[in-house]
Amino acid sequence: MADTGKRDRGSLRIDTDECKGCGLCVEACPPKVIHLSDELNHYGYPTATYVGAGCTGCGICFLACPEPGAITVLRLAHAGSSAAKAEMSEGVGR
């Protein structure tokens, strides 16, 4: 991810071996930062890909995905502050 000095609130990891390319995460993502790649994985499915920026960490793609571990959602938090992850505000990351 290009370091623009401004960090996104969320980030995404996709296990392309587990993804079946159904596209439900693409549909679910509010800021539309997931797309299906043209490349096929080992099993012949096109796989979900994070565009690399803009994830808010909302987690809805995780809930919408049928595979147990295809998607992992990360959220930005202040080190040492667990309240930060629950109460993520617009200001975080600035």
Added chain:
Amino acid sequence: MSDEVEMQYELAQSRSKTFYANFDRKDELQHQTHYCPGCGHGIIHKMVARAIDELGIQNRTILISPVGCSVFAYYYFDVGNVQAAHGRAPAVGTAVKRSRPGSIVVSYQGDGDLSAIGSAEILHAANRGENISVIFVNNAIYSMTGGQVAPTTLLGQWSTTTPGGRKAENEGYPLHVSELLGALEAPVYIERAGLGDNKQIAQAYRAVRKALENQVRGLGFSLVEILSPCPTIWKMSAVDAQHWVRDVMEKTFPLGVIRDRTKEAQPRKMPEAAVSTSEIPQLLGIEHEGPAESHAAPFVRPKTTNLQVRVAGFGGQGVLLLGEVLAEAGLDAGLEVSWLPSYGPEMRSGTSNCHVRLSDEAIDSPLVVRPDVLVAMNEPSLHKFYESVRPGGWVLYNGDAMPEGCDRSDLQVLARPFMQIANQLGDRRAGNMVMLGALLECTGALSQETIDKALGRMVKNAKWLELDKRALAQGRELLRESLKEVCHEG
């Protein structure tokens, strides 16, 4: 310190620890489920797993999986698992919950399973207010079997058995199970949710969690119906199927809470655990009576019995009957027995085999993997099971001599043309009884009287009974002679 250092990413949503790390159903693809891309079952599995994580109940959860596409749920959830016969999950769940009151029982069922073949079980479990949580996955069709109409299929919906669309005159109306159950007195919580869009998915998760939480609190019967896409049978893309849930299915099955008494409900009294078997005679007031008539005769067991037999041959050679006589006689002798005919793909090539166990102690599994005695009525059966025989065990083979390659030195062998010998006695079909006679002789397992008694019950025709008895005696004789030969040679 700069912001970059102070701030870091942490896990917000990740694989539930309630799932096994590997799904060892198959040798490969151990990280994927077996569900089709976009299948609602996967999404709902994740909801159940997450709720279990959040409630901290993994160690006491017992999942009852159904028959249907989700039959393999036990490969995914690292909790206690029971796989129930089609539709019986709420009854099985009742038994599990009552015998283990501390467990959290989740009955996971499809709409065919729950609303068709299992309509009685769910109705009565709900009516009893069983303290279990039911996750009812409604995809409006029988998916696993290829798309037959279900009670929940929408009017006009295509299925293989309603190719012109479901018609009320032919198949009735879509069954509203949740509303039906909502008419009962006992249920504490019933809600219908869907997987049609983000909002519905979030609501579905809250409902799943609540259904489990109610059970943790001991409140009683909770059911969540979830309208769930089946892209494969509906013949839609995953995204179109999701939209269909929201735009079409929901019109027939409106979402929302149908019953919620969680606020006022009091924790139910836990059922008492079942009494132990030894207490039963006292409860029935029969502790001073002797054993029932059929077991009255005192039997003396010469030694402990733990006999495992595999019988194999072509259909028509009397494979299953041989096993049955052995098992029946074992019962008469007061032993624990099991008799398991094996119907595998080999059935199609005309061969059959069965597993028989006789034991003084309770039998853990009816499968015989390492037989003490192999009765092989033809060469393919011999080759198939030869290597499985326990060292020191016996092989009784219907042939003049052991074929090439069957030369283990740790086995005892009797190879005779048993069927021909039976033919000389009167009918080749008594060959199985000649072999049984040899088996009885080499194992010393059962007395001739018990065998005669069982045989008398099973073979009604007097002529056959007489022939079978001679065949048994001949088999015993063949084995005794073979032992003598060995002594002479030695």
